[in-house]
Amino acid sequence: MTYEAVIGIETHVELSTSSKMFCACPVDTDSEPNTNVCPVCLGLPGALPVMNEKAVEWAMMIGHGLNCEIVGHSVMSRKNYFYPDMPKNYQISQYDLPLCINGHLDIETDEGVRRVGVTRVHMEEDTGKSSHIGGDSGRIQDALYSLIDFNRAGTPLMEIVSEPDMRTPAEARAFVSELREIVLALGVSDAKLEDGSMRFDGNISMRPGGTEGFGVKVEIKNMNSMRSLQQALEYEIERQTELLVDGHEVVQETRHWNEGAGKTESMRSKEEAFDYRYFPEPDLVPLAVDEAWDRRVLAELPELPSQARSRFEDLGLDPEAAALVARGETGPLFAAAVEAGADPKSAANWLTGEVMAWTRRNNTDPAATPLTGKHIAQLSTMQGDGRLSASAAKEVLGWVLAGEGSPEEVAEARDLVQMSDAGELQGIVDYVLAENPEAVAKLAEGDEKVLGYLVGQVMKASGGKADPKLARELLAT
Amino acid sequence: MPEDESVSVPVDIDIARVARLARISLTGTELGIYEAQLPVIIDHAARVQALDTAGIEPTSHPLPLANVFRTDSVGDCLDRDEVLSQAPETQDHQFVVPRIMDEA
Ligand SMILES: [Zn+2]
Numbered sequence: 001m002t003y004e005a006v007i008g009i010e011t012h013v014e015l016s017t018s019s020k021m022f023c024a025c026p027v028d029t030d031s032e033p034n035t036n037v038c039p040v041c042l043g044l045p046g047a048l049p050v051m052n053e054k055a056v057e058w059a060m061m062i063g064h065g066l067n068c069e070i071v072g073h074s075v076m077s078r079k080n081y082f083y084p085d086m087p088k089n090y091q092i093s094q095y096d097l098p099l100c101i102n103g104h105l106d107i108e109t110d111e112g113v114r115r116v117g118v119t120r121v122h123m124e125e126d127t128g129k130s131s132h133i134g135g136d137s138g139r140i141q142d143a144l145y146s147l148i149d150f151n152r153a154g155t156p157l158m159e160i161v162s163e164p165d166m167r168t169p170a171e172a173r174a175f176v177s178e179l180r181e182i183v184l185a186l187g188v189s190d191a192k193l194e195d196g197s198m199r200f201d202g203n204i205s206m207r208p209g210g211t212e213g214f215g216v217k218v219e220i221k222n223m224n225s226m227r228s229l230q231q232a233l234e235y236e237i238e239r240q241t242e243l244l245v246d247g248h249e250v251v252q253e254t255r256h257w258n259e260g261a262g263k264t265e266s267m268r269s270k271e272e273a274f275d276y277r278y279f280p281e282p283d284l285v286p287l288a289v290d291e292a293w294d295r296r297v298l299a300e301l302p303e304l305p306s307q308a309r310s311r312f313e314d315l316g317l318d319p320e321a322a323a324l325v326a327r328g329e330t331g332p333l334f335a336a337a338v339e340a341g342a343d344p345k346s347a348a349n350w351l352t353g354e355v356m357a358w359t360r361r362n363n364t365d366p367a368a369t370p371l372t373g374k375h376i377a378q379l380s381t382m383q384g385d386g387r388l389s390a391s392a393a394k395e396v397l398g399w400v401l402a403g404e405g406s407p408e409e410v411a412e413a414r415d416l417v418q419m420s421d422a423g424e425l426q427g428i429v430d431y432v433l434a435e436n437p438e439a440v441a442k443l444a445e446g447d448e449k450v451l452g453y454l455v456g457q458v459m460k461a462s463g464g465k466a467d468p469k470l471a472r473e474l475l476a477t
Numbered sequence: 478m479p480e481d482e483s484v485s486v487p488v489d490i491d492i493a494r495v496a497r498l499a500r501i502s503l504t505g506t507e508l509g510i511y512e513a514q515l516p517v518i519i520d521h522a523a524r525v526q527a528l529d530t531a532g533i534e535p536t537s538h539p540l541p542l543a544n545v546f547r548t549d550s551v552g553d554c555l556d557r558d559e560v561l562s563q564a565p566e567t568q569d570h571q572f573v574v575p576r577i578m579d580e581a
Contacts, residue, residue, distance in 0.1 A: 017549050024552030033570045034557050042560065053546035075537040082500055084574040089500075097537075130577070133568075147571035275498055280537035288543035 003206040003241045006214060007172050007233060008164035011179055013189045014126055014197040015058050015156035021125045022049030022092065022154055022284075029195065033149035041125075041154035043088030048283050051076075055156035056099070056287065058188040059123045060297045062158055063100030065182040065304055066118045070294050074099045076123070076281040085128040085148055093159075095278040098122035099287065105162075105182075106306070107174040116175050117163030126155040158189075164203070164214070169233035173226050176200055181305040181327060193225050202233055206240045206250070215240075216250040220264055222257045232257040235264055311335075316344035324352040330366050336373020337380075346380040354394055358401050369401045379407040386420035386467040387411070420467040422474065425458075428466065429474045432457045443475075451475060490515050 017027055023040035039047035063070050077095035103118035128150040135142025160179065166172045180198060183191045191198040200223060205215035220236060223229045235257075240250050255264040303311070305326050312322035312331070315338050325334045330351040337347040351366070359366050379397060382388040388396060388411060399410040411417045419425045432454060433440055442450045451472065458471040492512040496503045503511065557570060566573040 019547075019549050019551050024547070024550065025554050026551045032557070034560055034572075036554055037557075037560055038552075038554050042555070050545065050547045052549050054549035056546070073543075080498075084572075084577060130574075131571070132577075143576050145576055146574050147568055148574055149571050277498070282538070285538050285540060285542040285545050 001245075002209040003237075003244060004209040004211075005167055005169075005233070005237050006164045006205050006207060007166040007169070008203045009162045009166070009172055009175055009200055010203070011160040011162075011176065011198065011200045012126075013062070013158045013160065013183055013191060014152075015055055015158065016189050016197075017052055017054050017058065017156055019052060020154040021052050021055050021123070021156040023047075025151075025154065027155050028151070029197075031151055033151060036151040037153070041087070042150060043086075049092065049281075051284060051287075052156060055123065057297050058156070058186070059099050059121060059158055060289065060294065061186050061188060061301055062160070062183065063103065063121045064298055064301055065186055066100070066103035066105055066121060066160065066179075068100035068103030068118060068121055070100055070289050071097060072289055073097065074287045074289070076284045076287075077278045078281050079124075080277045083127070084146065085130045085150075085153070087128070087150060087153060091124060091127070092281055092284070093124035094122035097286075099289075105175060105178055107171060107178050109168075109171050109174060114165070114171060116165040116171075119161040119163055121158055121160050124157050124159060126152050126157040128153040164205075169230040169237070172202060172233055173230045176229060177226060178305065185302055185305050185308070187302065196224075199224075200229060202229065202236075204233060204236050204240070206237065206244055215244075216252050218250060218252065218264075219254040220257055221254060221267070222259075224259070228257055228259055231262065232264055235262065239264070312344075312348075317348050321345070321348045321352065324348070330355060333366055333371065333373055333376065337376035338373075340372075340374045340377035342373070342377035342380050343384070346384075347376050350376055350379065350397065354397050355401070358398060362401075370403045371401055375400050375406055382407055382411065382417075386470060387417050389418055389467070392416040392418065415465075417465070418467040419462055419465050420470055422470060425462070425466055425470055425474060428458055428461050429471065432461055433475070490519070 015027075019025060020027055020036075020041055023038050025036045025038050025041055028036060040049055060070050074094060075097040076092050078090040079093045079095070080090045082089050098120045100121035101119070103121070105116050105118060106113050107116060128148050129152050130146045130148050132143030132146050134144025162175065166175060180191045180193075183189050183198070189197055193199070202220045202223065203217050204220065205217040207213055207215045218236060218240065220232050223232050236255070243250055251266075254267050256267045257263075258265050308326040308331050309319070309322045312325050312334065313319060315335075317325065325331055325348050333355075334344075334347055334351055337351070338344050355366055355369075355371065359369065379388070379393055379400070382396075383390065383393045388407075392411070393407075396407050396410045396414075396416055399405075399414065400407055404410050404413070419428075436454065436457060439450045439454055443454070454475050455468055455471050458466050458475065459468060462471075490512065492508050492515065493503075495515070496508070496511075561567045561570065561572070564572045
């Protein structure tokens with residue numbers, strides 16, 4: 001019997017608002033430990049939370065980005081549990097009346113587009129951060145004790161719950177990746193996996209291929225990268241399939257991805273089975289989103305990655321290049337370059353190739369450089385009409401990115417313009433022909449190979465500045 | 478409210494577990510006292526539950542208010558030394574807590 005995986009993903013995204021969800025402490029990951037704290041986010045008795053309006057609107061934006069309905073009447077609830085990084089001993093979250101429901105996200109798979117349902121998007125607050133001390137691994141299981149920094153406590157956190165609509169680890173990865181692109185496009189989070197501002201848990205069960213039921217579900221935590229998400233799911237599929245094939249049962253449990261060991265491990269916690277005893281948060285009044293408010297938020301919604309991709313495809317890019325441009329923070333430059341007359345394919349090549357490589361090397365991003373759409377248009381024109389060789393164009397672009405001016409200015413100042421004027425080059429060609437009577441004779445006999453040699457001589461005589469294409473043409477006539 | 482006064486749900490309370498979930502440590506005598514008292518409260522809730530609430534809007538909050546917000550601006554925080562002075566133990570400007578997980 002063959003088994004099929006049923007995968008759902010729960011994603012947490014920290015919003016990058018200026019202040020926290022329920023208090024005016026800054027959301028700032030670079031601060032000294034325990035400096036961004038106040039009575040509210042420390043859970044001191046008597047402190048009262050007040051909701052951050054922008055966080056609510058950003059949650060609505062995420063909801064719209066995921067094609068959700070925005071619920072008109074929603075309520076914050078208390079989720080009760082004890083954990084050292086949560087000072088109130090409850091987390092303010094949403095339970096039976098979340099802000100956004102019934103969405104979906106379309107992802108590209110090998111078998112075409114798959115629609116993954118989004119059950120809900122709800123608002124909550126993040127916990128503090130703990131560091132585990134003692135043991136060599138830095139892992140929680142080996143620690144002797146832990147240190148708690150409450151700077152992160154109370155940061156607006158969105159929980160995005162998918163339907164179990166994914167069937168392969170690659171689909172799960174595509175879902176998380178598209179979700180991240182959306183959050184980035186909305187500008188509501190920096191969504192950095194390595195910093196934990198975006199994190200995900202997976203749940204996975206196996207069922208006989210072609211059936212519709214659900215097997216026993218295992219939850220997987222601690223997957224800190226797209227790669228570990230895929231690897232952890234692959235490992236679980238193998239583990240659970242093996243159990244089932246051997247006639248064993250899968251145990252319903254939470255497992256921890258151990259990156260170093262490349263496997264999932266059962267997590268045993270001091271906590272007994274959770275009983276969160278949810279109830280409506282008495283310190284916060286309900287949220288009422290009317291049509292006018294929702295329309296206002298919707299009007300501010302920026303272009304989503306899927307829309308950007310189809311716009312770029314309309315400008316003449318193939319789907320792959322369109323996705324690259326949309327993903328690489330180069331979208332605005334691309335649009336500006338095309339508007340300035342650049343050939344779309346050439347502009348996309350420059351942006352996703354050289355520009356991204358240069359910005360990565362210099363630890364910056366395209367928007368922070370002096371590069372404009374006009375520059376890209378100029379660069380591709382200069383290369384197109386032979387004034388810049390491929391390697392010279394690359395060099396010119398580097399200097400443009402470094403702030404030396406436009407491609408025209410840089411090429412002129414650095415003497416990188418090719419001799420692409422036939423009249424100018426003809427003198428050199430004549431000189432080379434006169435200096436190489438043997439080669440000319442061979443050429444006259446139809447020996448095409450010798451043409452390359454002569455082009456080389458022209459390049460040499462011109463100090464490398466001749467346009468080889470033009471030189472070849474002139475030599476051949 | 479039905480005429481029948483004996484609205485009673487099957488009450489099976491593990492009082493020790495309830496105390497554990499709330500992190501309240503109780504003596505054996507106290508466990509006995511609350512084990513007797515808690516069903517009365519639950520019984521009361523059951524009476525409310527038995528009311529005919531068809532057509533009544535669910536209420537999550539007693540005040541007729543919605544949408545109380547603050548703008549997203551940063552205000553003052555507490556002094557760190559003062560905050561940490563409340564902790565039983567600190568290290569590197571952080572709160573020290575006992576190990577969290579059982580050995581795996
Ligand atoms: Zn605070």
